[in-house]
Amino acid sequence: MTAFVSDDMRSRLIDAVHEAGQKVLSIYSRDFEVEMKADDSPLTEADMTAHHALVDALRELTPEVPVLSEESGEISFETRKQWDRYWLIDPLDGTKEFVNKNGEFTLNLALVEQGEPVFGIVHAPVLDTTWIGLHGKGAEKQRGDQYESIQVRALPEPDSAPWKVVGSRRHGAETFDAFCAGLPEHECLSMGSSIKLCLVAEGEADLYPRLAPTSEWDTAAAQAVVTAAGGQVLDAQTLEPLRCNQQDSVLNPWFIVCGQRHEIWEKALKSAISG
Numbered sequence: 001m002t003a004f005v006s007d008d009m010r011s012r013l014i015d016a017v018h019e020a021g022q023k024v025l026s027i028y029s030r031d032f033e034v035e036m037k038a039d040d041s042p043l044t045e046a047d048m049t050a051h052h053a054l055v056d057a058l059r060e061l062t063p064e065v066p067v068l069s070e071e072s073g074e075i076s077f078e079t080r081k082q083w084d085r086y087w088l089i090d091p092l093d094g095t096k097e098f099v100n101k102n103g104e105f106t107l108n109l110a111l112v113e114q115g116e117p118v119f120g121i122v123h124a125p126v127l128d129t130t131w132i133g134l135h136g137k138g139a140e141k142q143r144g145d146q147y148e149s150i151q152v153r154a155l156p157e158p159d160s161a162p163w164k165v166v167g168s169r170r171h172g173a174e175t176f177d178a179f180c181a182g183l184p185e186h187e188c189l190s191m192g193s194s195i196k197l198c199l200v201a202e203g204e205a206d207l208y209p210r211l212a213p214t215s216e217w218d219t220a221a222a223q224a225v226v227t228a229a230g231g232q233v234l235d236a237q238t239l240e241p242l243r244c245n246q247q248d249s250v251l252n253p254w255f256i257v258c259g260q261r262h263e264i265w266e267k268a269l270k271s272a273i274s275g
């Protein structure tokens with residue numbers, strides 16, 4: 001358990017993410033410019049507004065803890081590897097969903113300690129939903145002013161009830177289909193952003209295979225929610241938990257999110273990634 005996040009700090013952090021979410025919503029509800037970044041992904045004023053709101057709040061709350069954001073610009077691994085504890089944020093995950101106005105985008109704030117995401121807040125402002133997880137203290141979902149404790153669901157016996165598999169709307173369709181071909185009876189659901197991991201955390205999905213690229217800021221906050229809810233986010237090759245800040249690159253390996261391990265999906269995964 002991380003003693004660093006007290007109850008008081010936790011509620012201040014949730015307030016800060018909600019405030020940033022309100023700013024994002026006010027941009028969402030009017031016309032906005034869309035720029036293309038060097039990697040051909042979109043950037044809107046909402047990404048930068050949420051970035052500044054979250055970074056300012058964190059600097060005020062914990063001036064001694066470094067912050068890495070998708071929008072901070074590169075920070076060398078020489079510097080980052082000295083960080084035992086840092087905030088990792090994706091101010092707007094699912095920017096394409098934001099641009100397409102389907103509501104499936106999130107603000108993501110994680111605390112990473114020794115490479116492990118130990119605390120996370122994932123906020124979907126249009127859905128008025130927030131998922132929160134703290135290592136050793138469980139996970140919860142907030143909708144409006146209702147809080148409920150969440151956990152992963154038990155994986156049904158094969159073919160006794162469909163396994164629920166969630167995938168990206170836009171990335172990795174071919175490997176996703178190859179994975180699903182090796183499963184017993186199942187249902188598929190498409191979703192944008194880190195909400196996919198949160199669906200596994202709350203037991204609405206059993207598996208989220210991400211057999212396509214992402215970066216550490218896309219997953220760290222939701223990984224903390226999943227693990228606090230009793231699930232796992234595993235490297236698709238090694239089946240070891242994803243860790244942050246272990247190397248120069250901030251790209252994640254391909255991974256799978258699960259409530260429970262099972263030899264059937266592990267075999268389907270091996271076959272899908274070996275092509």
Ligand SMILES: Nc1ncnc2c1ncn2[C@@H]1O[C@H](COP(=O)(O)O)[C@@H](OP(=O)(O)O)[C@H]1O
Binds near residue numbers: 070090168171214
């Ligand atoms: N080639 C690539 N390299 C790294 N990350 C990628 C990528 N293609 C997509 N992503 C990540 O996938 C996220 C969206 O996934 P999905 O479509 O499943 O919601 C994007 O988040 P952003 O919207 O924050 O840029 C982006 O970070």
Ligand SMILES: [Mg+2]
Binds near residue numbers: 093094
């Ligand atoms: Mg992202």
